Amino acid sequence: MRPWSVFALQLAALCALLGGLLGLVGLPLWLDLAAAERELLQALLVGRGALLAVLGLLLLALLGALLRLWRSAYPAAAKRLEEEVGIIHRVNPQHRVAIGGAKPMRRLGHALNDFAVAYDAQRQDVEGRIAQTNARLEQEKNRLAALMSELAQSVLVCNVEGRILLYNPQASQLLEGREAGAVGLGRSLFGILDQRLIAHGLDKLRQGLEQGASPVAHFVTARATQLLRARMVPVLGQPGELLGFVLILEDVTHSVELASRREHLLRQLTEGSRAALANIRAAAETLQQYPEMDATHRQRFGEVIRDEAERLSLSLEQGLARHGDQPGGQWPLEEMLASDLLCALQRNFSTTLGLSVRCQDSGEPLWLSLDSYSLVQALTQVMDALAVACAIHEVDLELSTVGRFARLALCWAGEPLEPGLLHQWEERALSLGGADPAGCTLKDLLERHGGELWCQADRAGGRNRLFLQLPITLPHPVAPAPALQGRPVYYDFDLFSQPGQTPELDERPLRELAYTVFDTETTGLAPSEGDEIISIGAVRIVNARLLKQECFEQLVDPRRPIPRASQQVHGLSPQMLAGQPTIERVLPLFQRFAEDTVLVAHNAAFDMRFLQLKEAQTGIRFIQPVLDTLLLSALVHPGHAADEHRLEQIAARLGVSVIGRHTALGDAMVTGEVFLKLIPLLAERGIHTLKQAREASRKTLYAKLEY
């Protein structure tokens, strides 16, 4: 019932009471009067009706005022106290009740505050002890997280429904590709990998468990251009009960390709040679067996032998040309720019050998596969010997490309180098320090790199060159590791107990749902008059935990001017928005991010209006359920006035610290934390499921707010 109707009822009851009292006193008095006295009294009253009415109204006003005073002193104050005690009890123990109302109520307020202080102290003591235990637990979790993030393999832990409970950065890097946010806590693995494969793997694990073995399932799957090798290991609860699985993924695209090329080469060199060898051998044996053969036959057999030998050479050449550029095999070679090798040589020659070194670089990026340390050391030793042998003080380093090779030249004026000397150096053991196997020579090193070394003298020009030729490789792009802020939240084992997320979200408890809490910044407050979104920020809540690492933040080019007044609110200038994607490109990304979740926003109607106005233009519809923290707050604290349900006030009341206000992501984070604090308060009022929350929201006063 509305407050003023309660007031009117109470006033009416008061009037009725007064009237009753008056009647109770008046009736015996009237009965006692003689007829003449009654006439006299009637005469007195007749003609003073107006005065009596005025007096009556005055009395009514007086009663009304008194009633108001009493109400604010007692029932209203009591209601406020009740709400605020609720806040202390369930949300923010540091909160203290406001002292107000009549004296006894104020005394009660003080008493409650004293009690709150004692309660808080006791609670802190308990929490301190809990925190100690949690810190230990957290340390262990951190160790796990650190271990996970240092693993070279991509690791995902999922429950049997395929929801991701834990992942490491390598996994998100490997699987996300173009699609950011595909890997996230609580997200489905089936959006990333084929569901049938996983189901098959799970079947194998279950079978293995039934047979009492410790099963492992393997499979290889192609994903876009990647070839992934996966190992599935069960996560067990009760003996034999399958809770989920650990998935270890490895990108084998490159190694499989390399292996198949090797295999191909090998087959070409063996099977391809068999026929030719057979022909040669048969012809040769025939010739040998029948020496008295006539000349025509003899010539034909000779032709066969020559013909087949040529074919054999050709196939050998082709095979090597196609596959022979894979140097090293097992040796760890790293990819390096030729110009970087040049710089390293220049530095080493001038610092350790004291030579004056000039560099000529074409500037073209040439990638080489190198064991750069050994190569630089070896070349420095060669240069040292060369400087002594040919009395060199100045050297030029030149880099050029010849076909599939990079050719590096050490170039000097004066004495040419004796080739015999170079051969001696090639055979000499290198001293490269502990890392290299003992007795490794320059020749071994060159062979490992698929490289060659030779010298040439240009006697006319007086320039001599020592060439090093190395095969050029194509670099494999390495994605930069994502920069992480704070400790990453990559795991959520509570999801083990979560059943698959179904469309029947309505009956699910609020605590168990996945949410996307979002906020927008806009050019103004009137979407229907052309105001536009300029920024969307969002963060996910899974299993009642705010996942700060899994957030969405995107500026949007509004393609319209931004009023100065709004710039002061959000601090975004036209320059900052120039070149950002437009709303047509941002909304699909946001939709993907918010997939399968309930939307939450503060004053959601406002943000949803902006999104709905873009439906026709972008074809993107946000049809998932929406919850509004403004409405929910009004629902749990109806005694607070409208302006006490602004985000800052709610946050302060619920003990949420506010940072980054008026950036979309900052507001989304605050809204998310507020929402988490509201869930227990809603439960207190019997609101447990999504359906209950939505229906209750609809009934609150603020639901009528229109934009």
Add this chain to the structure above:
Amino acid sequence: MSKSVLIADDEPNIVISLEFLLEQAGYQVRVAHDGQEALEAIQRQPPDLLLLDVMLPRLSGFDVCQKIRENPAWQPMRIVMLTAKGREVEVSKGLALGADAYITKPFSTQELLAQVRDLLADR
């Protein structure tokens, strides 16, 4: 009467040696250059022994072998398969299809002749 041998191989460089050697050994030799041609030659007159290359154009050596063994009239014919692959699975496939011997290239011509002689002497 001398025994007849049919060589089914598409590589003239091996056919020349095989033909010469077998003729010198006293066999009647005919040559087919692909699988289809080999079958036709057999239909005209079945040889006592077939030297069959696996990698033949039109109809592979395996197919030819299978067709021969499907025809009861050709059961006495000896089949020696020649291959440049020589993986074990192929050897067993050839023998399963009814080849009497399976020879992997490169081979010794003396051993091949000995094998041919043995197979024909059985009859």
